[in-house]
Amino acid sequence: MTSMTAARLSASSSSLPGRDISGSKPVDRAYSDWQQYRREYNEWLQAGYAILAERGPKALTIAALCRRMGAKASSFQRMFHTLKVYRGALAHSWAGLRDVERARFARIGKWPPRERLSAISATLTSQPHWLLERAMREWARTDAEIGAGVRAADQRIVDVMATAFLDAGFDRAEADLRANATFAAGVGFLHLCGAEPSPLAAALREPFLDLLLQQAGPPPPTHLEQS
Numbered sequence: 001m002t003s004m005t006a007a008r009l010s011a012s013s014s015s016l017p018g019r020d021i022s023g024s025k026p027v028d029r030a031y032s033d034w035q036q037y038r039r040e041y042n043e044w045l046q047a048g049y050a051i052l053a054e055r056g057p058k059a060l061t062i063a064a065l066c067r068r069m070g071a072k073a074s075s076f077q078r079m080f081h082t083l084k085v086y087r088g089a090l091a092h093s094w095a096g097l098r099d100v101e102r103a104r105f106a107r108i109g110k111w112p113p114r115e116r117l118s119a120i121s122a123t124l125t126s127q128p129h130w131l132l133e134r135a136m137r138e139w140a141r142t143d144a145e146i147g148a149g150v151r152a153a154d155q156r157i158v159d160v161m162a163t164a165f166l167d168a169g170f171d172r173a174e175a176d177l178r179a180n181a182t183f184a185a186g187v188g189f190l191h192l193c194g195a196e197p198s199p200l201a202a203a204l205r206e207p208f209l210d211l212l213l214q215q216a217g218p219p220p221p222t223h224l225e226q227s
Contacts, residue, residue, distance in 0.1 A: 044069065044079060048090050052135035057142050060087070091146060094136050098153045105160050113168035114213060117182065120161060121205050124186035137187070158183050168213055178212045 047068040051060050062076050062083055069075075080086040101123060108116055124133070140147035158179050165175035185208060 041079060044076070044086070045090060045093050048086065049132050049135040052090075052139050053131050057139050062086075091149065094132060095149065095153075097132065102156060105157070109160075109163075113164040114209065116164040117161060117209050117213075118206065120157065120164075121182060121186055121209065124157075124183070125189050125205070133187075154183065165213075169215060182209070182212055 044065065047065050048060060051064055051068065055064075060083075062073055065086075066073055066076055076086070080089065104123070105116075105120060108119055111119070136146065136150055140150040158176075161179035161182055162172075162175045165178045166172065170178065189205075
C-alpha cells in the first residue's frame, strides 16, 4: 500500500467498528497494541477501495486483497473472517465519512450561499475522498444495497445545495435544477480526471458556481420587437 493511497483515504476510517458488522461475533483482536490493530484495519480497507476504483467489484477478492497487501489469507481471516464481513466494513467506513460530511455541512448552514456551495463542491472533489468516492460509485453499479445507500447520501447533499440556491434567491424549481447540476458536475470530475483530482478541475469549480448563481435577466427582444 503506497503512502499516497494511505494519505487519500486515512480520513475515511476515523470511526472503526469494534465488531463483525454482520452481528455474528466480535472481530478477533490478537494484537497487543490497539493502534497497530487500527492501522492494519485501515490498510486493508484502503486496499479494497483501491481495487474497487481501479478494477471494479468483481476484482474484490481475498486473493487480490492479499496480493495488494503482501499478506497471507490467514491475516485477512484473522481481521475480517469472511469477504462478506469485509465488504460490510467498507460500506460502514464510507457511511461514517458521509456522516462527518453531513455534520460539517450542518455547521456551515448559516454561511452566505456562495461560500456554502463552494465548500460543499470542494469536499466532493477533495483529494482525501477522491479514490473513495470513485470506488463506491463503481460498486453501486452492481450492488443494489450499496447503490441505494449512495443515492440516499447523494440526495442529502443535493438537498443542502438546493437550500443554498434558495437562499441565493432562486425559486424551488430553479434551486433544485442548479443543485443537481452542481452535484453532477462534481461527480463528473471524479470520473473524468482519473486517479487524482486535477488542478484544472479545481480551477473550473469557482467559475462554474459563478455561472450557476447568476440570476436570469429579462429575455432579449425578438427581431419583431426590435423593428
